[in-house]
Amino acid sequence: MKDTSRTEEFEELRPLLFSIAYRILGSVSEAEDAVQEAWLRWESTPTRPASTKAFLSAVVTRLSIDVLRSARVRREEYVGPWFPEPLLEDPYEDPERSAELSDSLSMAALLLLERLSPLERAVFVLREVFGFGFSDIASAVDRSEAACRQLAVRARRHMDEGRPRFEADRKEREELAGRFFDAFREGDVDGLRELLAADVHMVGDGGGKAPQWARAIVGPDKVARMLTAMTEPFHRIGVVVEPHRVNGQPGALFRDRDGRVLNAFSLDILDGQIQTIRSVINPDKLGHIGPVADAWALTHEALRVRREQSARSRGRRGPRGA
Structure with a gap:
């Protein structure tokens, strides 16, 4: 018994x-x-x-x-x-x-x-x-x-x-993170840039099993432009940003059109600015959250949408000298 x-x-x-x-x-x-x-x-x-x-x-x-x-x-x-x-x-x-x-x-x-x-x-x-x-x-x-x-x-x-230091006020961190993800969704380069520290780092963990940056992206201008370059094409293929606390800090989950987990963002916030953005996209590290998206397929689809968008934009402008 x-x-x-x-x-x-x-x-x-x-x-x-x-x-x-x-x-x-x-x-x-x-x-x-x-x-x-x-x-x-x-x-x-x-x-x-x-x-x-x-x-x-x-x-x-x-x-x-x-x-x-x-x-x-x-x-x-x-x-x-x-x-x-x-x-x-x-x-x-x-x-x-x-x-x-x-x-x-x-x-x-x-x-x-x-x-x-x-x-x-x-x-x-x-x-x-x-x-x-x-x-x-x-x-x-x-x-x-x-x-x-x-x-x-x-x-x-x-x-x-x-030892990492964070804002003492949890509410302030959450509000800043909310502004960050609003600017991200809107593709607002200036809005993102003003929230990022002068030496902000954006780093990705794909483990060789998902698309990731070859090295850390450093500086508010480069990070803001990288983030906004992702916004429109991923939005068009149905990727949504779901704000969530990740490892006790402000962050978000990215999900595909079927609700599967694409990656997790975690933000380090200090002195009213975002110091580090970490992205975990290795599918082996996301399975405990729920069904995992195919990051390679979504990235290829997003890039295709971006190319088509660029081609339409060039077509509207017409040939040079016209």
Whole structure:
């Protein structure tokens, strides 16, 4: 007979376990697998631990460290920039620490965590994000408390050197993002340009499996023109922009005419301007959101529409000297 109380205990902790695993791994699918494996181990444990939370957090942390170590090789061979899988909703809620949890979930923070060793990353997530005591952390990573304190100091130092900063006021960020996506939909170059920081970067993650920019696009003029060049042809083939929080920050999903996910945009906003635009278009990283669009086919269709539009425009102007 199934132990319902054990199941209930696990389900109560599932949001926390997923949130720990996702921050360590940067992958929704791998985090879900780690949580499922933690359940199997919990179900087969013959005795009840003193703390279910400490036990399950330790299990999911160890599993995540193992996966991260093997994933490092794959990420080194990755085609183009690597970004975490976009997460639309963090299942773990703590109203008193919602701002900290949101910032620790951002693309910028997760990319900064990539610089840490797997152990440093796990210790930082458990200590700085979720507030675990060093005795529980030591048990989770199989190191002494003294070693964990040293790992925490090193991890904090690395993170502080490049820690992302965001607008304190969430409402202001959302309003600015709304203006950005309005200008984007309208193809308003000037409207976009005034919202972009002087050193704004736009970077895409296609993983070699979808169209992406060969390198980062830098500067407000180049970024604004690239964005507006996309607007009309994609609008004509039915692509819609759906504003959404992505990894705790303002962003959007792009969907094709059938509602399938084309890509996810995430915006870093600071000092009233957009600092970084990250686009995740690798189809392998979007499947957890819903059915995925064929980015290559849509891009070819959009380019064809753009060529036809240009040809009609030239035809209306007539030959030179006419």
